[in-house]
Amino acid sequence: xxxxxxxxxxxxxxxxxxxxxxxxxxxxxxxxxxxxxxxxxxxxxxxxxxxxxxxxxxxxxxxxxxxxxxxxxxxxxxxxxxxxxxxxxxxxxxxxxxxxxxxxxxxxxxxxxxxxxxxxxxxxxxxxxxxxxxxxxxxxxxxxxxxxxxxxxxxxxxxxxxxxxxxxxxxxxxxxxxxxxxxxxxxxxxxxxxxxxxxxxxxxxxxxxxxxxxxxxxxxxxxxxxxxxxxxxxxxxxxxxxxxxxxxxxxxxxxxxxxxxxxxxxxxxxxxxxxxxxxxxxxxxxxxxxx
Amino acid sequence: xxxxxxxxxxxxxxxxxxxxxxxxxxxxxxxxxxxxxxxxxxxxxxxxxxxxxxxxxxxxxxxxxxxxxxxxxxxxxxxxxxxxxxxxxxxxxxxxxxxxxxxxxxxxxxxxxxxxxxxxxxxxxxxxxxxxxxxxxxxxxxxxxxxxxxxxxxxxxxxxxxxxxxxxxxxxxxxxxxxxxxxxxxxxxxxxxxxxxxxxxxxxxxxxxxxxxxxxxxxxxxxxxxxxxxxxxxxxxxxxxxxxxxxxxxxxxxxxxxxxxxxxxxxxxxxxxxxxxxxxxxxxxxxxxxxxxxxxxxxxxxxxxxxxxxxxxxxxxxxxxxxxxxxxxxxxxxxxxxxxxxxxxxxxxxxxxxxxxxxxxxxxxxxxxxxxxxxxxxxxxxxxxxxxxxxxxx
Numbered sequence: 001x002x003x004x005x006x007x008x009x010x011x012x013x014x015x016x017x018x019x020x021x022x023x024x025x026x027x028x029x030x031x032x033x034x035x036x037x038x039x040x041x042x043x044x045x046x047x048x049x050x051x052x053x054x055x056x057x058x059x060x061x062x063x064x065x066x067x068x069x070x071x072x073x074x075x076x077x078x079x080x081x082x083x084x085x086x087x088x089x090x091x092x093x094x095x096x097x098x099x100x101x102x103x104x105x106x107x108x109x110x111x112x113x114x115x116x117x118x119x120x121x122x123x124x125x126x127x128x129x130x131x132x133x134x135x136x137x138x139x140x141x142x143x144x145x146x147x148x149x150x151x152x153x154x155x156x157x158x159x160x161x162x163x164x165x166x167x168x169x170x171x172x173x174x175x176x177x178x179x180x181x182x183x184x185x186x187x188x189x190x191x192x193x194x195x196x197x198x199x200x201x202x203x204x205x206x207x208x209x210x211x212x213x214x215x216x217x218x219x220x221x222x223x224x225x226x227x228x229x230x231x232x233x234x235x236x237x238x239x240x241x242x243x244x245x246x247x248x249x250x251x252x253x254x255x256x257x258x259x260x261x262x263x264x265x266x267x268x269x270x271x272x273x274x275x276x277x278x279x280x281x282x283x284x285x286x287x288x289x290x291x
Numbered sequence: 292x293x294x295x296x297x298x299x300x301x302x303x304x305x306x307x308x309x310x311x312x313x314x315x316x317x318x319x320x321x322x323x324x325x326x327x328x329x330x331x332x333x334x335x336x337x338x339x340x341x342x343x344x345x346x347x348x349x350x351x352x353x354x355x356x357x358x359x360x361x362x363x364x365x366x367x368x369x370x371x372x373x374x375x376x377x378x379x380x381x382x383x384x385x386x387x388x389x390x391x392x393x394x395x396x397x398x399x400x401x402x403x404x405x406x407x408x409x410x411x412x413x414x415x416x417x418x419x420x421x422x423x424x425x426x427x428x429x430x431x432x433x434x435x436x437x438x439x440x441x442x443x444x445x446x447x448x449x450x451x452x453x454x455x456x457x458x459x460x461x462x463x464x465x466x467x468x469x470x471x472x473x474x475x476x477x478x479x480x481x482x483x484x485x486x487x488x489x490x491x492x493x494x495x496x497x498x499x500x501x502x503x504x505x506x507x508x509x510x511x512x513x514x515x516x517x518x519x520x521x522x523x524x525x526x527x528x529x530x531x532x533x534x535x536x537x538x539x540x541x542x543x544x545x546x547x548x549x550x551x552x553x554x555x556x557x558x559x560x561x562x563x564x565x566x567x568x569x570x571x572x573x574x575x576x577x578x579x580x581x582x583x584x585x586x587x588x589x590x591x592x593x594x595x596x597x598x599x600x601x602x603x604x605x606x607x608x609x610x611x612x613x614x615x616x617x618x619x620x621x622x623x624x625x626x627x628x629x630x631x632x633x634x635x636x637x638x639x640x641x642x643x644x645x646x647x648x649x650x651x652x653x654x655x656x657x658x659x660x661x662x663x664x665x666x667x668x669x670x671x672x673x674x675x676x677x678x679x680x681x682x683x684x685x
Contacts, residue, residue: 058685072671075681076660079669082619095617102618102662106669233668 036060040077044107045114050081080106087122096126104135109237111244113142130156130164137171138201141208144246146178170194170205177212185209197267200229204238208247216251220260223248227263235265295527298553299370302560303377310374314437321437323347323571326368327474329354330412331419331427342578343425348631349571356567361478364556365485369468369475370524371560375433375456376468380507382460394462401509404470405522412473432456432467464507469522479521487543487552489518489529495538502539505532517545525556575631575638579607582627591626592645594653597677601630601637610639610674613657622656624648636677654679 036056043053057074064070083099090096100123107116120136133156140149153175156164169192177185189209194202207222223242230238239261242248251257313319322328328350332342342348357368369376383393396404418426428434429446432453438445459466468475491502493516502512505528510520512529533539541549549555601607607630614625624647629640641653658681660671 054685058682061682071682072660074685075658075671076669078681078685079619079660079662086619098662098664099618101664101667102669105662105667109668231666233666237668 032060041110041112044110044112048115050077050084054078054081076106084119087119093127097123108241111240113139113244117143117145130159130168133159134165134167134171137175138167141171141174141178142241142245146175149175150179166199167202167205170202170209173209174205174212177209182209182213186213186215196225196229200226203229204241208245211247211251216256219248220251220256223260224263227260228266230265231267232265294551295553295556296531298557299526302371302557303380306372307374307377310437322434323349324353325350325433325437326354326357327427327433327477328425330474330477331415331425334416334420335423336578338420343419343423346425347571347578347637348574348576349567351576352567352570352574353564356563357478358481360559360563361481362484363486363559364525365482365487365521365523366475366478367525367556367560368478369472370526371556372564373433373468374436375472376465376524378436379456379460379465379467382457383464383507386461391461393464396463401469407470408472408476411471412476415473427473464509468524469508475522482521482523483519485519485521485523487525487541487549488545489523490540490542490545491516491518492538492540495535497535497538499534501532501534502529505529512539525552527552577629577631577640579630580628581608581611583625585626587626588644588646590645591642594641594643594650596639596641596654596657597636598630598639598657598674599636599677600672600674601639606673607637610657613661613672613674614641614653616656616661618661620652620656620659620661622648622652625653625656 040053043049061070061074104119117139120139124132137152173185173188203222203226207219210219328346429448430452435449435453456467500513508522530539541552624644627642631638657674658672
């Protein structure tokens with residue numbers, strides 16, 4: 001009978017190992033996934049038809065009930081579209097800011113920069129603050145509207161130095177580089193000291209300046225540092241941004257560029273659960289972001 | 292009498308297979324069925340009205356069932372149900388087959404080591420109450436076995452203890468059960484008053500000592516007229532080893548011989564565990580309560596849901612965060628949350644002001660994704676509500 005126990009143990013462990021190997025897919029693996037993403041992009045970026053985009057994800061989720069990715073995308077986009085629709089009617093400034101930030105974060109995570117630009121423009125019109133101007137410049141540069149970015153930079157230059165976020169120091173050279181002033185852009189970043197920990201996005205700007213000045217090696221170094229200092233949860237957004245950025249389009253096939261895109265984050269992810277209060281949170285000992 | 296061993300091994304194999312299937316195939320959190328979880332949380336539940344991470348009211352019901360079994364059949368849980376006992380016995384059986392002789396410790400050393408489990412129990416009870424977390428997980432070999440079914444990371448130290456237990460069991464009979472198991476310390480208190488015991492007829496006993504040698508818990512059966520030792524597993528090995536018929540007998544209250552002990556034990560185990568499982572399902576006790584600091588309206592409604600994704604008090608607090616959200620799915624009228632974890636699900640009772648909100652809004656608040664501003668990213672809700680599919684309402 002002891003043999004029976006051992007047999008049970010063996011069978012149990014065997015089944016367990018077999019089940020452990022059968023991990024459900026995190027991402028869609030059906031051949032239509034890419035086509036769906038392109039369709040959704042068109043609905044949002046070109047047609048501005050959020051309802052159609054949500055419906056597309058809903059249909060994919062129904063057709064692939066075991067793929068959690070589609071359900072998550074459906075739920076997220078539905079929330080985003082509700083917020084997007086609520087923005088024009090929202091009267092509370094704080095709530096408006098929170099919604100705008102959430103919608104913009106979604107668009108950036110998916111690389112919908114045209115849609116993000118609309119949010120940035122509306123935010124700047126509503127608040128006229130340097131922080132929103134910086135966001136708009138960042139997005140203008142990503143969608144290739146360099147002239148508008150230059151105007152925005154010049155307008156921002158009128159603001160007092162204290163009010164301008166540090167990101168301006170690296171975005172302005174990108175605008176210079178994009179408007180045919182690569183040497184001036186290089187000179188502008190020559191003595192810059194960038195704190196990669198607090199402002200990793202500045203390294204992305206720096207990479208674009210170097211690329212415009214044909215300093216590819218330095219540009220790739222900056223991109224690698226940028227990714228190394230990006231928190232794991234934002235890694236996909238950052239890599240998406242690099243891949244979609246027109247400045248690096250001619251590097252897409254180079255091995256060195258692919259290697260950079262494979263860079264892993266060296267920043268520890270916060271354990272913040274997103275709860276309402278740190279004082280009662282069981283994870284407070286591990287968490288770096290206190291609210 | 293041979294069917295005592297057969298029954299025992301069938302039950303051991305059955306429970307071990309159930310546990311392994313539950314953890315590895317069905318990916319269930321079996322920690323909610325650990326009787327020691329009930330011991331660890333009892334003082335905290337009485338004090339604060341809350342359970343610790345991953346545990347539920349089912350831990351209390353299973354503990355009560357095991358204590359009842361122990362009161363009648365001594366430490367039958369250790370000998371028939373506990374996976375660690377089965378593992379230890381299995382390892383010793385393998386070692387025996389490989390020709391490894393058991394290490395016999397002097398009685399005095401065995402006695403000193405036996406005290407260790409009481410020290411461990413006292414330390415764990417005090418430490419758990421003070422730390423309000425399951426500190427035993429760091430050294431619990433059972434958590435190393437079943438922990439992958441929970442959402443928690445199994446500490447490496449638990450695997451070390453499990454490994455040490457496996458190795459030690461090759462050389463010593465049931466070392467963890469005899470010396471270190473804190474649950475055994477609890478059961479011993481009740482087991483001492485065990486209503487059924489093995490009796491030795493001193494007039495027919497030939498003093499061969501086979502019964503003592505057969506006992507996996509090293510009880511000196513041959514020197515006792517009646518086995519009052521709390522550590523008796525009711526395994527019946529002494530009865531099987533006795534060469535003289537009717538010299539060792541199983542008796543109820545010291546007088547009435549039990550004719551078919553295996554049958555009684557099996558029935559008692561099935562009835563007690565089934566009772567505990569049923570009670571755990573139909574009598575949910577709230578293990579997390581959170582009331583909003585607002586004036587209660589004259590009319591309060593309650594909505595009951597079964598929610599997946601609430602594993603512990605931390606995730607219950609996250610559930611409150613979802614109800615407190617201030618985006619498009621905000622629910623201004625909710626008043627109180629009570630969560631009652633059961634095996635595989637958590638029953639959530641939401642009390643709300645029906646003039647301000649409705650059950651659909653409460654469900655939406657729980658399952659819709661939210662924007663985590665501190666991390667500048669969207670997070671899908673970790674909660675799933677039974678019977679609710681957001682796609683059907685789209």
